[in-house]
Amino acid sequence: MSEEAQQRLREALKTVAVVLKEGDTPFALAGSYGLWARGAPEPVHDVDFVVAEEDAARVERLLADHGLEVQQPPEDWLFKVWQGDAMVDVLFRALRVPVTREQLADVDCLEVESVLMPVLxxxxxxxxxxxxxxxxxxxxxxxxxxxxxxxxxxxxxxxxxxxxxxxxxxxxxxxxxxxxxxxxxxxx
Incomplete structure (x- = not known):
């Protein structure tokens, strides 16, 4: 992945995190970017956030209302958010189990690319x-x-x-x- 594409992915990560923070709904950075925020190598595919299954529809509307392109793929456990060609997955089930608000309490607020956000x-x-x-x-x-x-x-x-x-x-x-x-x- 080119440095420009990697930067676009980081910008999408920050944009989605800021919108989610403004929406006052529990969420957390997850997946390989969550590990990256904790010191692992930077991934090159996409960004993952998790939200509680009960909040998924509201979060989807919130992101769309902020001008982000939201797509519902065939999978029934996530939706995708696009900022240009950078993709962010918002998961509401992890390993076939619904994400709950209680699970989102097991987070730390970390600074990721200058944005303070919850990370699993x-x-x-x-x-x-x-x-x-x-x-x-x-x-x-x-x-x-x-x-x-x-x-x-x-x-x-x-x-x-x-x-x-x-x-x-x-x-x-x-x-x-x-x-x-x-x-x-x-x-x-």
């Missing part, structure tokens, strides 16, 4: 990243640098509990333990 905890972000691994999307080349960068911020046992049903997440955790990124399980 590193533990929640890694649980989402590992939980999303599956047969057609299992690129550990993206997981390892992010996990290494935020490893001290993560409750790895909680990540293991939250992703325990996913064999791809289990394999990734095994590798992270073998590499010394995540600690060995207490019982060996």
């Amino acid at each position: 905890s590193a533990t929640e972000l890694m649980a989402h990243k590992l939980g999303a691994l599956e047969e057609h999307a299992c690129d550990l080349g993206k997981v390892l640098p992010a996990a290494r960068a935020v490893r001290e911020q993560v409750d790895w046992e909680r990540v293991a509990e939250e992703t325990g049903e996913n064999p791809f997440a289990d394999a990734a955790l095994h590798l992270l333990r073998r590499l010394g990124v995540a600690p060995e399980r207490p019982n060996g």
Whole structure:
């Protein structure tokens, strides 16, 4: 991705965050940009925010009312916001589970590109990243640098509990333990 395209993505991140803050609805930066805000390598695809499922329709209207292009894709767990060619995903379900306002309390307010915004905890972000691994999307080349960068911020046992049903997440955790990124399980 070119530096100009990367800058447009960062501008879209800031624009959406400012609109969401003005809307007074709980939200948080999520996904790879959430990890980036916590020290991981910068992603090149899109920005992810999460909102509670009960607030999704209102947030969608809010963003559209601020002149952003909002699209409803076939997936029933998010909508997309475009600022030019920069895409922002707004998720209201994560790993097939509705996002709740209570979950959005597990955030830290961090300055991201000069905008103070809520960011999901590193533990929640890694649980989402590992939980999303599956047969057609299992690129550990993206997981390892992010996990290494935020490893001290993560409750790895909680990540293991939250992703325990996913064999791809289990394999990734095994590798992270073998590499010394995540600690060995207490019982060996």
